Structures are given as structure tokens and as C-alpha cells.
Amino acid sequence: MKADVRSALAEATRRLGDRIDAEVLLAYALNKPRSWLFAHADDELVPEHLSAYAVLIEQREAGEPVAYITGRRGFWSLDLEVTPETLIPRPETELLVEQALEHLPPDKSCRVLDLGTGSGAIALAIACERPRAQVIATDVSADTLAVAQRNARRHHLANIGFLQGDWFMPLDSCPFDVIVSNPPYIESGDPHLQQGDLRFEPIRALASGSDGLDAIRRIVRDAALHLVPGGWLLFEHGWNQGEAARELLHHAGFVELSTMCDLEQRDRVSAGRWPPCAD
Ligand code: GLN
Numbered sequence: 001m002k003a004d005v006r007s008a009l010a011e012a013t014r015r016l017g018d019r020i021d022a023e024v025l026l027a028y029a030l031n032k033p034r035s036w037l038f039a040h041a042d043d044e045l046v047p048e049h050l051s052a053y054a055v056l057i058e059q060r061e062a063g064e065p066v067a068y069i070t071g072r073r074g075f076w077s078l079d080l081e082v083t084p085e086t087l088i089p090r091p092e093t094e095l096l097v098e099q100a101l102e103h104l105p106p107d108k109s110c111r112v113l114d115l116g117t118g119s120g121a122i123a124l125a126i127a128c129e130r131p132r133a134q135v136i137a138t139d140v141s142a143d144t145l146a147v148a149q150r151n152a153r154r155h156h157l158a159n160i161g162f163l164q165g166d167w168f169m170p171l172d173s174c175p176f177d178v179i180v181s182n183p184p185y186i187e188s189g190d191p192h193l194q195q196g197d198l199r200f201e202p203i204r205a206l207a208s209g210s211d212g213l214d215a216i217r218r219i220v221r222d223a224a225l226h227l228v229p230g231g232w233l234l235f236e237h238g239w240n241q242g243e244a245a246r247e248l249l250h251h252a253g254f255v256e257l258s259t260m261c262d263l264e265q266r267d268r269v270s271a272g273r274w275p276p277c278a279d
Helices: 005-016 019-030 034-039 047-061 066-070 091-102 121-129 142-154 196-200 214-226 242-251
Strands: 072-075 078-081 110-115 133-139 160-164 176-181 227-236 255-261 267-273
Touching (some): 005 019, 005 047, 019 034, 019 047, 019 066, 047 066, 066 072, 072 091, 078 121, 091 121, 091 267, 121 133, 121 160, 121 176, 133 142, 214 227, 214 242, 242 267
Parallel strands (some): 110 133, 110 176
Antiparallel strands (some): 227 267
16 A cells, blocks of 8 residues: 555544544654654655554554553653553643742752652653752652653753652651642542543552542641641642642641632642741
8 A cells, every 4th residue: 555644644533533643643653753744745655654653543543542652741841751650641730830830939949749750740840940949759659650760861850859659658757848749539430430541541540539539638638747837738639629629738737728720720739838837
């Protein structure tokens, strides 16, 4: 079979129902940037490239997320390695980075903790934007942490340390100015976990108990032990969990509570401040 770039893309778009997926996979098969495709729409594809592309399209048709097929996903300004051991970074999580940066003056050294770092997306974005910050990233999985470490190395970010363990477990008593997390927060019985891309992602990074709040409860409960007075805790949650998140923060003694909406105007990130010293 003969095909040029344009017709291969048209056929793949028809099969996948998604033009961007078709382009990303063809660029990956050809080992070229996506922009190359537009300048070479009339180029003939050699049979090896056509058959490599056909395999990728079949993987995607079987439901595998594009980020796991290519092993890459962009987040913030960073191109990140992702594997089936890591959650695929989502654009809405950039809101958490933006909000954390509000509490991190660029001219001050400070300590930041990212709990359950996955690919390292949040920790790396903060470390990159705040070179004076010392960032610690934890994850319960050694395989996941290895991916995050490779990402830090590839981006030459030396101001991140990695610790393996469950939430706060691997930490000593040295407190942080800001704690961030994108924990699992989907209800364990949610049928979406059996659908689409979520089926392929690590369940421990997605689901958290019958109301989805187990991890958030744990993080809010223990965060105070690891924050400086006046320090901030910020975390991502589901669109219907803003009120519950603020309630948990309130009961734990946090003040200046707020919930921020993502670009779809849905509750996505809540924050609270550990009270500053009274004097
Ligand atoms: N935002 C993800 C989703 O709903 C879930 C990620 C998470 O649980 N932290 O697909």
C-alpha cells in the first residue's frame, strides 16, 4: 500500500475519531516533531513507517492512552516521561502549580513537599519555576519514583530530593513552607474507573475509598505536623469535593480556606494555611 502523510493522517483520524491522537502517533512513528507533518503533507511514507504507524493505531484503538504509547506527556513547560506506573499528568493540575507558586516568593529559599509525585510533574514544575526552593517529592512506589527521578535528571533540576514511602512516612521532622499533592480522589466504586484511559492508569493513583476522600483525609490530618507556622497546604480534588475538602481543613485547624476552579469552572484545588504564630 502507498500513502502520503496527508492520507495516512486522514485514515487514522477516521479510525481513532481524533485528529490530534492521529498526528501525535504519526509524529512518534516517524520520530519527528508534530509540526513536521504539516510541512510534509505530500511526502510518501515508506512501508516500515506505515506498518509502525498501523501498530500504534491498533494500540490506541484497543484503548491504550496516547501518553503510554509514546511514553511522553507535556506538563507546564516540561516534556515528561510517563509509564503505566505513573498517572498521566492532566492540564487541570497546572492550577495546583500556579496556586502553590503564589505562596513561594522567587527571591526566598523555602522548602516544598509534593506527596505522591507520580511522574514528578508538580514537583518538577515548582523546582523549575523556583530555583531557590528545595523540593522533596515522595511516592509509595519505587518504580514510579524512578520515573520522576529520570525526569528531574533530564531537566537538570538539582533542587529536588526523592523519598520512597506512604505519604508522610519517609519524612523527618524538618518542616515545609508549602505542601502540595494531587492524591487519588475518585470513589472506589465509580464506573469511570472501568472506562477510557483511566482503565490503564495505576488504580492507587486514582481511587481512594468509598467517598474518594481517604487519601485527602490522611494528608489533611498529618500535614500540620510537617508545616511551618503560617505554611500552606494545597491539594487537588474532584469537582464535587470542594466543600468536603474545606470542612476537613477547618476541622484540622487550618485557616484562610479557599477552593479554586479549573478552566471548566469546576472546583479543583483547595488550600488552607496553618495558623501563623500568635506573637
Ligand atoms: N483528575 C483525574 C481524573 O478524574 C483523577 C486524578 C486523581 O485522582 N488525582 O481523571
